[in-house]
Amino acid sequence: LSSESLDLAEVAQRVAMARGPSLLDKAMIEALTPPPKPNDTHRFLARFPKRLKELGLPERYQLIVTTNYDSALEQAFAAETVPYDLAVFLANGTNANGADQGKFLHVPWRGTPHVISETTKYHGFPIDENDELERTVIVKINGAAKGSEGEYKWDKSYVLTEDHYIDYMVTDQIVRVIPVQILNKLTGSNCLFLGYAMQDWSLRVLLKRVWQGRPLKNTSWAIEREPDALEKASWKPFEVELLASSPDDYANELYARMASWRASGD
Numbered sequence: 001l002s003s004e005s006l007d008l009a010e011v012a013q014r015v016a017m018a019r020g021p022s023l024l025d026k027a028m029i030e031a032l033t034p035p036p037k038p039n040d041t042h043r044f045l046a047r048f049p050k051r052l053k054e055l056g057l058p059e060r061y062q063l064i065v066t067t068n069y070d071s072a073l074e075q076a077f078a079a080e081t082v083p084y085d086l087a088v089f090l091a092n093g094t095n096a097n098g099a100d101q102g103k104f105l106h107v108p109w110r111g112t113p114h115v116i117s118e119t120t121k122y123h124g125f126p127i128d129e130n131d132e133l134e135r136t137v138i139v140k141i142n143g144a145a146k147g148s149e150g151e152y153k154w155d156k157s158y159v160l161t162e163d164h165y166i167d168y169m170v171t172d173q174i175v176r177v178i179p180v181q182i183l184n185k186l187t188g189s190n191c192l193f194l195g196y197a198m199q200d201w202s203l204r205v206l207l208k209r210v211w212q213g214r215p216l217k218n219t220s221w222a223i224e225r226e227p228d229a230l231e232k233a234s235w236k237p238f239e240v241e242l243l244a245s246s247p248d249d250y251a252n253e254l255y256a257r258m259a260s261w262r263a264s265g266d
Contacts, residue, residue: 009202013162025156032069032145038076041194044251046076049136051258061126061133063185067202069145069158073138083109084136085126087182090115091143091164092157102168104179107149109135115152116179125181131188139182141206165205174209186210191220191240195247197227198234207238215239223250 016024038046045064052060066073077084086107093101094115104116106124116122126134143158159168168177175183187210196203220240224231227242235242243250 007199007201009160009162009165009200012160016161016163024160028069028145028156028158028160036070036072038072038079040248041251042073042076043080044255045073046080046082047255049082050080051255055258055261057261061136063127063133063137063139063182063189065139065141065186067142067196068140069142069160071144071147077136077138082136084138085109086138086140086149087125087179088140088147088154088157089143089159089168090154090157091159091168092154094152094154094157102177105149105152105154106179107152113149113152119175119177119179122179123181125179127181127185131181131185133185137182141178142202159202162201165202178210183210188217190218191216193220193222193240194250195223195225197224198231204234211238213237223247 012024015027045062049059049061052058064073074084074086086105088105088107090100090103090105093099094105100115104119105113106116106122107113108124108126114122114124116124125137127137128134142160144154145158146155148154159165178186198204215238220238222235222240222242223245224242225244225246227244232242245253
């Protein structure tokens with residue numbers, strides 16, 4: 001099956017329709033074998049809390065929303081022994097209960113995983129009443145190719161094709177999908193988009209549904225290797241500053257400059 005499109009959702013839709021979902025699952029397994037290793041960006045995110053502590057700066061934690069289907073980011077946190085909570089979207093439910101489909105699973109750093117049935121009432125994430133994080137939270141917004149915790153297993157539970165996204169994100173009531181603690185923190189924060197291009201249809205869906213098509217409230221940035229004029233125009237309505245750099249180069253430079261924060265007090 002040939003396609004000149006670079007949009008993953010479109011390509012996946014073509015494969016699923018022409019060859020069937022089973023072939024698409026097989027292609028995903030092959031693409032993620034062997035499992036990807038953490039890159040410099042993953043390592044920067046994992047080292048961030050420790051780096052602040054080393055510099056004598058106040059503790060700050062991150063809400064990291066990732067569209068990746070692998071576990072490279074989690075591997076980076078494990079290598080640094082940095083605690084984090086995980087929120088994973090159960091696109092196909094779990095082996096424990098097929099009724100979990102379409103919900104988020106909260107896997108706390110310590111404790112029992114919990115399927116979130118009522119997004120507006122669940123307050124189990126380490127986020128206080130002022131939307132401040134008490135520990136890093138990693139949100140696998142599109143699910144995952146493989147994973148398990150306790151009795152829960154979420155293999156091949158991902159949002160990938162255009163039909164998947166239509167069923168998932170194309171709703172005006174996004175709070176029914178994303179837990180309110182995560183949604184409030186996301187919309188009330190400065191955001192840094194690392195390596196996400198507007199040509200990716202799934203990213204545009206996320207931005208339009210979470211921010212309701214309005215500009216982001218707080219100063220935010222997008223980092224892309226070689227953004228073209230169309231890419232710049234696509235970010236403009238959201239008032240996100242677009243910077244040209246590879247995510248790894250940007251993360252490495254930012255890590256190196258953190259030492260100056262202590263001297264300036266920023």
